[in-house]
Amino acid sequence: MEKTHYISNDQLTFERIDQILKQGFKLALSEQSKNNIIKCREYLDTKMKNHDGPIYGINTGFGALYDKQISREDLGNLQRNLVMSHACGIGDEVPHEIVKIMILLKIQSLSYGHSGVQLSTVERLIDFFNHDVLPVIYQFGSLGASGDLAPLAHMCLPMLGMGEVYYKGERMSGEKMLKTLNWEPIGLRSKEGLALLNGTQFMSAYGVFLTLKVWKLSQLADVISAVSLDAFDGRIEPFHDSVHQIRHHLGQIITARRMRFLLEGSELINRPKVHVQDPYSFRCIPQVHGASKDSINYVSYVFNNEINAVTDNPTIFPDEDLIISAGNFHGQPLALALDNLCIAMAELGSISERRTYQLLAGKRGLPHFLVANPGLNSGFMIPQYTAASIVSRNKQLCTPASVDTIESSQGQEDHVSMGANAATKAYQVAMNLERILAIELFNAAQALEFQRPAKSSPFIEKFVAGYRKKVKFIQNDKTMYDDMARSVEYLQEVKLELPER
Numbered sequence: 001m002e003k004t005h006y007i008s009n010d011q012l013t014f015e016r017i018d019q020i021l022k023q024g025f026k027l028a029l030s031e032q033s034k035n036n037i038i039k040c041r042e043y044l045d046t047k048m049k050n051h052d053g054p055i056y057g058i059n060t061g062f063g064a065l066y067d068k069q070i071s072r073e074d075l076g077n078l079q080r081n082l083v084m085s086h087a088c089g090i091g092d093e094v095p096h097e098i099v100k101i102m103i104l105l106k107i108q109s110l111s112y113g114h115s116g117v118q119l120s121t122v123e124r125l126i127d128f129f130n131h132d133v134l135p136v137i138y139q140f141g142s143l144g145a146s147g148d149l150a151p152l153a154h155m156c157l158p159m160l161g162m163g164e165v166y167y168k169g170e171r172m173s174g175e176k177m178l179k180t181l182n183w184e185p186i187g188l189r190s191k192e193g194l195a196l197l198n199g200t201q202f203m204s205a206y207g208v209f210l211t212l213k214v215w216k217l218s219q220l221a222d223v224i225s226a227v228s229l230d231a232f233d234g235r236i237e238p239f240h241d242s243v244h245q246i247r248h249h250l251g252q253i254i255t256a257r258r259m260r261f262l263l264e265g266s267e268l269i270n271r272p273k274v275h276v277q278d279p280y281s282f283r284c285i286p287q288v289h290g291a292s293k294d295s296i297n298y299v300s301y302v303f304n305n306e307i308n309a310v311t312d313n314p315t316i317f318p319d320e321d322l323i324i325s326a327g328n329f330h331g332q333p334l335a336l337a338l339d340n341l342c343i344a345m346a347e348l349g350s351i352s353e354r355r356t357y358q359l360l361a362g363k364r365g366l367p368h369f370l371v372a373n374p375g376l377n378s379g380f381m382i383p384q385y386t387a388a389s390i391v392s393r394n395k396q397l398c399t400p401a402s403v404d405t406i407e408s409s410q411g412q413e414d415h416v417s418m419g420a421n422a423a424t425k426a427y428q429v430a431m432n433l434e435r436i437l438a439i440e441l442f443n444a445a446q447a448l449e450f451q452r453p454a455k456s457s458p459f460i461e462k463f464v465a466g467y468r469k470k471v472k473f474i475q476n477d478k479t480m481y482d483d484m485a486r487s488v489e490y491l492q493e494v495k496l497e498l499p500e501r
Helices: 014-022 031-049 072-086 096-110 119-130 149-160 174-181 192-197 201-231 241-245 250-263 285-306 332-359 381-397 419-449 458-468 481-493
Strands: 004-007 026-029 090-093 138-140 164-167 170-173 315-317 322-324
Touching: 014 096, 014 201, 014 285, 026 031, 026 119, 031 119, 031 315, 072 149, 072 192, 096 119, 096 149, 096 201, 119 149, 138 149, 149 174, 149 192, 149 201, 164 174, 170 174, 201 250, 201 285, 201 332, 201 419, 201 458, 241 250, 250 285, 250 458, 285 332, 332 381, 332 419, 381 419, 419 458, 419 481, 458 481
Parallel strands: 004 026
Antiparallel strands: 090 138, 164 170, 315 322
């Protein structure tokens, strides 16, 4: 049975977006949203009939051309020209799953009735979502203010019968797509092009995607670090609740609690230890993973606000009889959050690689490079090199985008957020973190076998048993890149059931 999500003023949540995408929900406008859109459009049409003065973006040019007034008969052409002229993206294509989130978020933002679009325009975006019509959008082109102009122009071109889309696995022109689906091009009216292009949906879609992904990666970092800790014959004392309660950081407290849960019932963690302390990469898991959790929570707060916001310009308030040109398109809150997320993810990867390094050192009853006959076999020497190279790349990607700005539009747009660059590099860091954690698991599962017959906890044994269905124990040297790729696949597929608090 087809499932439908009704766009409304109710708060859109990350969990709901995840459900919509994974369970194939269709979208529809609630009556409330339809009324919001119609009321605002009717107000704008009436206003334009009775108002001869300039209103930015509605009967004027854009950016530095704000002082050029446009005649009534040219208002539709003005908006069409805007979409065409701003579609200047270049570089790699935006991943399809992020394009779909962009469409959803643009629909949500337009539904509040402060943007002045036609109902038919929003309904066409819903058609795109429901029929999996995915515009071809490029990663470079947005300065993150005035919103994500170039990416959103590419998203909207196919509504006019231009640009390109993917439909049923085929890349085709916007014109062919409209003919295939028997749809008419949308005829834009005053303000509509600006409402479609002004906004933060490119940055926001990346933020939503990354927030959903990093929640799981954060959990996996805890689980895999617990495997490594037990394989390294580590100590449980650094995870005692009292230690963390006196420092007060919530992420740290939650991480320590989760580690105790993951290691409960482990023979390895409970056996007597010769060593008094573990290296920081094991002993300080709560402090490091916890700090990243706290940053992720901040990022979630920022994007939870943004996905329920109106971010185009000018903003229309029919009840107050106001049309205000302001700056809700500015991506600074998102840019700062995305840079913070980059650092939080990079640190999870950095400490993971250090645990991998420790497992190879021939300590705690483990053979050098985790093979029974090192020398003849290089064993797990080079996967650590790979992890180290990715960690170094992530450090480079953590140079903040949000502190940069380059003047544009002849000085009218003299401070921009560069949040789009923050978004695309955060995506790279997330993909890299997943690879680093996969390499740690590859090593940790191998190391755990050398601690047999002692067993880890029931949770960890089940987790590793699932992994072993994809990646086997390695006796002698073999090509490892395929095992590393399967390790990534396991992290993407595995379902985790962990207490959040």
